[in-house]
Amino acid sequence: MAKTLYDYWFVQFDFPNSEGKPYRSSGGEMVWCDELKREVPKGWGGATLGTFADLYQPKTISEKEMIDNGKYLVYGANGIVGRYSEYNHEESVVTITCRGNSCGTLNFTRPLSWITGNAMVVKPKKNIYSIDFIYNLLLSSNV
Numbered sequence: 001m002a003k004t005l006y007d008y009w010f011v012q013f014d015f016p017n018s019e020g021k022p023y024r025s026s027g028g029e030m031v032w033c034d035e036l037k038r039e040v041p042k043g044w045g046g047a048t049l050g051t052f053a054d055l056y057q058p059k060t061i062s063e064k065e066m067i068d069n070g071k072y073l074v075y076g077a078n079g080i081v082g083r084y085s086e087y088n089h090e091e092s093v094v095t096i097t098c099r100g101n102s103c104g105t106l107n108f109t110r111p112l113s114w115i116t117g118n119a120m121v122v123k124p125k126k127n128i129y130s131i132d133f134i135y136n137l138l139l140s141s142n143v
Contacts, residue, residue, distance in 0.1 A: 006136035013041050052129050052137070053122045057098070058088050060117035075109050077118035078102050087112045094135045095119035096143060104143050106135060 009015035013030070014022035023041060024030065030039040035046035049055065061084065066074055070083030077099035090112060097105040099118040107119070108131065115121055124134055 002132050003136055003139065006133070006140065010137075011140060049122070049137075051125075053124050053134055056121050056123075057117040057119075058115050058121060061114065072112055072114055073110055074114045074116060075107060075119055076116040079105070079107050081116070084114045086114060088114050089121070092131055094122045094131050094138065096122060096138065106138055106143065108135060 008022075013024040013028070017023045017026060017028055019026075029042040031042050032038075033040045033045055061074070063082065065084070066082035067085055068083065070085050072084050072087040073080050074082040074084045075095055076082075077097045079097075079102075089109060092109050092111050092113075093115070095107045095109060095115055096119065097103055097107070098120045109115060122134055122138065124131060
């Protein structure tokens, strides 16, 4: 449902206008954006992912450091790769795997997780943007 809503609002630009009608299909003003090479709603423009989120790679732990009965999940290049006794992220975030044949795979992490440097963290800036928005933005961008 979130993907469909994202598509309608941010790809087709049919978000609700001031009258609650779909913006573009109700005649909302569109202008050409050279940066994006497409029409966008008037007042909109292009931006980089860094505008919306902080991007970084956390400290990596080795497989030998993981603990079978660890309390916290460990996320790496293949999603969940083990368990550990500590966490390095309190909240859920979006990760992009950046190693091996799963490179570019998107994951939502669970709260209180350890994320290794084999995944790039995409953390929304200042809680202005939701992780659902970031995830669907990346999904529609074919990362």
